[in-house]
Amino acid sequence: MSAATTPPGAGRPGLTPPSDAAAPVRHPDAPAPGELLGAHYDQCFGCGDSQPHGLHLAARAGEGVSVTAEFTVQPAHQGAPGLAHGGVLVSALDETLGSLSWLLRVIAVTGRLETDFVRPVPVGATLHLSARCTAVAGRKIYSSAEGRIGGPEGPVAVRADALFIEVKLDHFTANGRPEEIRAAMDDPDQVKVARAFEVNP
Numbered sequence: 001m002s003a004a005t006t007p008p009g010a011g012r013p014g015l016t017p018p019s020d021a022a023a024p025v026r027h028p029d030a031p032a033p034g035e036l037l038g039a040h041y042d043q044c045f046g047c048g049d050s051q052p053h054g055l056h057l058a059a060r061a062g063e064g065v066s067v068t069a070e071f072t073v074q075p076a077h078q079g080a081p082g083l084a085h086g087g088v089l090v091s092a093l094d095e096t097l098g099s100l101s102w103l104l105r106v107i108a109v110t111g112r113l114e115t116d117f118v119r120p121v122p123v124g125a126t127l128h129l130s131a132r133c134t135a136v137a138g139r140k141i142y143s144s145a146e147g148r149i150g151g152p153e154g155p156v157a158v159r160a161d162a163l164f165i166e167v168k169l170d171h172f173t174a175n176g177r178p179e180e181i182r183a184a185m186d187d188p189d190q191v192k193v194a195r196a197f198e199v200n201p
């Protein structure tokens with residue numbers, strides 16, 4: 001079977017939902033389709049406003065458990081001259097996929113993320129990303145994403161299948177550097193505190 005016809009996650013160990021997996025359920029309080037999700041943490045490399053060389057990726061809720069996002073490749077994101085670094089493109093996919101948890105209203109982290117790099121992405125290009133959750137099995141959340149160059153119908157540059165694992169808040173508080181955890185927790189804006197860890201406020 002060619003890559004173009006392979007269903008998401010098929011044949012990839014750890015990325016194929018088990019037979020008893022359930023369809024993902026959009027949380028009743030999830031942002032409406034079309035609504036911008038905004039940054040979950042201002043220091044996040046993927047979406048934060050306070051990271052000068054970050055991706056400044058802006059994700060928007062889609063229908064069901066899906067999101068779209070845009071990211072414009074900057075000179076600071078280069079690998080080869082004039083081209084985006086592959087790891088940066090994976091970060092853009094990871095961030096987009098991670099924002100699905102805001103529609104499920106669970107706290108989850110990336111366990112596995114497998115990426116196909118289909119074509120090079122030049123500096124200055126805008127990558128139009130889309131991601132959707134495909135299945136949930138207990139704490140395991142299965143999802144797929146792709147990034148297209150220049151527009152939502154542009155040529156596919158990257159695609160990925162991912163497994164996110166639901167975690168408790170102490171995943172962050174027990175493992176993160178105390179300075180940043182304290183600063184995030186001390187923010188008077190409680191919605192921002194909740195979103196820093198993608199917790200249901």
Ligand SMILES: CCCCCCCC(=O)SCCNC(=O)CCNC(=O)[C@H](O)C(C)(C)COP(=O)(O)OP(=O)(O)OC[C@H]1O[C@@H](n2cnc3c(N)ncnc32)[C@H](O)[C@@H]1OP(=O)(O)O
Nearest residue numbers: 014094095098099109110111112140163165167196197198
């Ligand atoms: C805050 C929002 C940010 C949004 C965007 C960014 C998202 C990110 O990049 S998060 C940062 C990157 N990710 C991380 O740092 C995670 C580091 N890893 C960990 O902390 C742990 O390995 C963690 C939490 C994923 C899993 O550990 P743990 O909670 O002990 O789960 P564990 O019991 O081992 O596994 C649970 C299930 O997941 C499966 N699983 C866990 N890891 C993997 C993996 N890498 N591949 C395949 N399956 C896995 C297990 O097999 C198990 O399956 P089953 O229930 O069928 O037996």
